[in-house]
Amino acid sequence: MCLSWWTFASLCFLKLVLGSSVISAGRHGASNASICLLPPVEGPCQGLLPRFYYDRFTQTCQEFSYGGCDGNENNFMYQEDCEKTCWKIKKVPKICRMEAAVGPCRGLFKKYAFNLSIMRCELFYYGGCYGNDNRFGDEASCTEHCAPKRNKYTRLTSVIIDAPSFCYSPKDEGSCTASVTRYYFNIETKACEEFIYTGCGGNSNNFVKIEDCNSVCKQEFFMSQSLQIKTMKNDSLLNPFNVQETTALYSFGNQTQGTPNSTEFTDTPA
Structure with missing residues (x-):
């Protein structure tokens, strides 16, 4: 029995939407930031699905139209997912x-x-x-x-981060020609810093007052002064770097989270 044009079109659309959702849902199960360096690929199908990809040239997440099939993994259903996956990409001038x-x-x-x-x-x-x-x-x-500089700061494992997703976004001066003083949260230094905004474009990591930046983004990364540090003496053959085991308390809003058995690495040879 022949299908009507409307039935055929409906089935194709259903396959396009459901198939696309399944692909997207399974696509980003692993937090592999290397996918963020892939170019955006619309795919050969004719859908116009709004998606987000990480633009390695602007170093921000941008919207594009996905055809609905094939493509690659630099394809996120939500901007927040893109930013959370790709904020660790090292920034370059x-x-x-x-x-x-x-x-x-x-x-x-x-x-x-x-x-x-x-x-x-x-x-x-x-x-x-x-x-x-x-x-x-x-x-x-x-x-x-x-080249991105080697990170010599403390690296702590198993830290729960609950800041708004736009706090992960890199500084973006925008695309106009004005010179407006603004503030953004620097994920590398975990501090709010001043920058010059050109007046249009950019992203949401852009605050008029440093106090607003601190209250929205910095407090989520605040580490209390209650640190218990003990040095582990490790065999230099098995551990070529100095390693310190750290127990720290982290404050997120009104809650305090612990990170027992987190590990601090330094670049100083043992």
């Missing part, structure tokens, strides 16, 4: 996010550019004119300017 540009001239000048896809500097040959600022005379200076 704006010029380092540009693609290496040879320029229109025909010289062969040995230069280095930061490749955001692999997060390291690569050799390329510059033509000698135009191009962009992602161009360095040697690999060392490129790495010094662009």
